[in-house]
Amino acid sequence: MTNLSNRGRMLKPSVTLELSALARGLQDAGRPVINLTAGEPDFPTPELVVEAAHHALREKKHFWYTPTPGVKPLREKIAQVYAQRLGVPFTFDQTVVTNGAKQALFDALAAVTDPGDRVGILTPYWVTYVEQARILGCEPVEIPCPADGGFRPDLEVLERELGRGLRVLMVNSPCNPTGAAFGRRDWEPILDLVARSQTLILSDEIYEDIVFSDEGHVSPLHVRPELADRTCVVSGLSKAFAMTGWRIGYAMGPADWIRAMSALQGHTTSNINAVTQQAALVALDHRELIGPMVEKFAARRSLVLQRLAQLPMVSAHEPEGTFYIYLDVTKPMQSRGDDTSSLARWLLEEHAVAVIPGVAFGDDTHLRLSFAASEATLNEAWDRLANAFAMAVRPAVG
Ligand code: PMP
Ligand code: GLU
Numbered sequence: 502m503t504n505l506s507n508r509g510r511m512l513k514p515s516v517t518l519e520l521s522a523l524a525r526g527l528q529d530a531g532r533p534v535i536n537l538t539a540g541e542p543d544f545p546t547p548e549l550v551v552e553a554a555h556h557a558l559r560e561k562k563h564f565w566y567t568p569t570p571g572v573k574p575l576r577e578k579i580a581q582v583y584a585q586r587l588g589v590p591f592t593f594d595q596t597v598v599t600n601g602a603k604q605a606l607f608d609a610l611a612a613v614t615d616p617g618d619r620v621g622i623l624t625p626y627w628v629t630y631v632e633q634a635r636i637l638g639c640e641p642v643e644i645p646c647p648a649d650g651g652f653r654p655d656l657e658v659l660e661r662e663l664g665r666g667l668r669v670l671m672v673n674s675p676c677n678p679t680g681a682a683f684g685r686r687d688w689e690p691i692l693d694l695v696a697r698s699q700t701l702i703l704s705d706e707i708y709e710d711i712v713f714s715d716e717g718h719v720s721p722l723h724v725r726p727e728l729a730d731r732t733c734v735v736s737g738l739s740k741a742f743a744m745t746g747w748r749i750g751y752a753m754g755p756a757d758w759i760r761a762m763s764a765l766q767g768h769t770t771s772n773i774n775a776v777t778q779q780a781a782l783v784a785l786d787h788r789e790l791i792g793p794m795v796e797k798f799a800a801r802r803s804l805v806l807q808r809l810a811q812l813p814m815v816s817a818h819e820p821e822g823t824f825y826i827y828l829d830v831t832k833p834m835q836s837r838g839d840d841t842s843s844l845a846r847w848l849l850e851e852h853a854v855a856v857i858p859g860v861a862f863g864d865d866t867h868l869r870l871s872f873a874a875s876e877a878t879l880n881e882a883w884d885r886l887a888n889a890f891a892m893a894v895r896p897a898v899g
Contacts, residue, residue, distance in 0.1 A: 511635060516628050516861035520845075524855035534853045535882040537870040540677065542743040542824070544797075547790040550742060550780045557779035567772040570763040571598030571751070575778050578785045583736075583753050586709075587722045589729045591753050597763045598781070600773050602707045602737040602750035604766070607633050609703050609733045609752055610669065612761035614639050618668035621700070623654050625827070625862040627677045642667060643863060648829060651818060652681035656690055663698040670700050672721065675708040678862045678869040679827045680820025682708075684716045688724040696725060702732040707750070710741035710791050712822040713799055733758055740824075741791045742784045747777045798824050801872040801879060808883040812890045824873040827859075831866045833893040841865050852889040854882050 616638030
């Protein structure tokens, strides 16, 4: 037995990645499982982007280390695109290209926290935030976002925790898992509280292009650009460009914060894959490729919202963004004596539908279902769910 460190013992695998691998494994073994765990688009990466990678290989742009924070044209492109999108004059030295948004989040946290620091996390949260804070020896501080308030943060708790001192507040709109996307009126009171503190903002905007509300994506920097000197924005191409496997994310922020992230990357993973960087340059020049995919997500969202009515005793907040629907399963859980893990296991084992239990997101009342699947798959999945939940709420006979 290896004598693991305290950190090594504490590390937990990503529940989302584990369950999605389990569902895929069952499918590969011939089980008729429908996998709604996946936090990834079901489309292939657009052909133009794939061709850019082929071109980079043919042009032999693949066999050197690139500069650690990314090749200059890509950093310049990111700075230009996000200066325009966010209305903040980013320059290329305020950007770093990372192995997915996940690494950007970790490096950003590592660059500004010391062990023992308190990190504010809006809850329900994406599973990785809490684990990253813990790996760094920080204390995750949950700020509840109640379902009956549309998953907006409880401002009293936020104010209290800011008063006790938070080194960083992690925010994520559109939100995985809840699908909530904050508008200007949601952000204003949150950012006014933050502005009165010393707290830094780490804004995960990876779902920025998958938004269904009329207001569109609203970043904290749209609302309070004066907070740019203490905000790091993280995004990437994984979701909107269907590029999860390419591992491309990036961050924009104050130059010293970004420099520290780049130094950390230089000692952990070096630069990201050189070919991916060339493909990313082309993707960022062709944002029109996103439109048709987002239209498909919108149609699927309508489909699952229609089908929701057929699930007895189950409700959901209408997702304003992302490709997840977050089902409140409190009543069927009570009727079966389950928690979200056992309910999810029952759905997988007895009804062949794989979903993520809310407990992974710090909330034991909901299940997260992806609608990044074909309409036929979604229809079949929701038939199975309707059947399962009808059984769950039927009174026991005898
Ligand atoms: N943030 C959120 C909220 C996510 O859902 C994901 C998906 N994995 C990531 C960050 C990380 O994205 P990437 O695949 O680019 O690392
Ligand atoms: N973000 C996705 C999800 O929540 C992908 C899995 C992961 O990176 O954890 O399912």
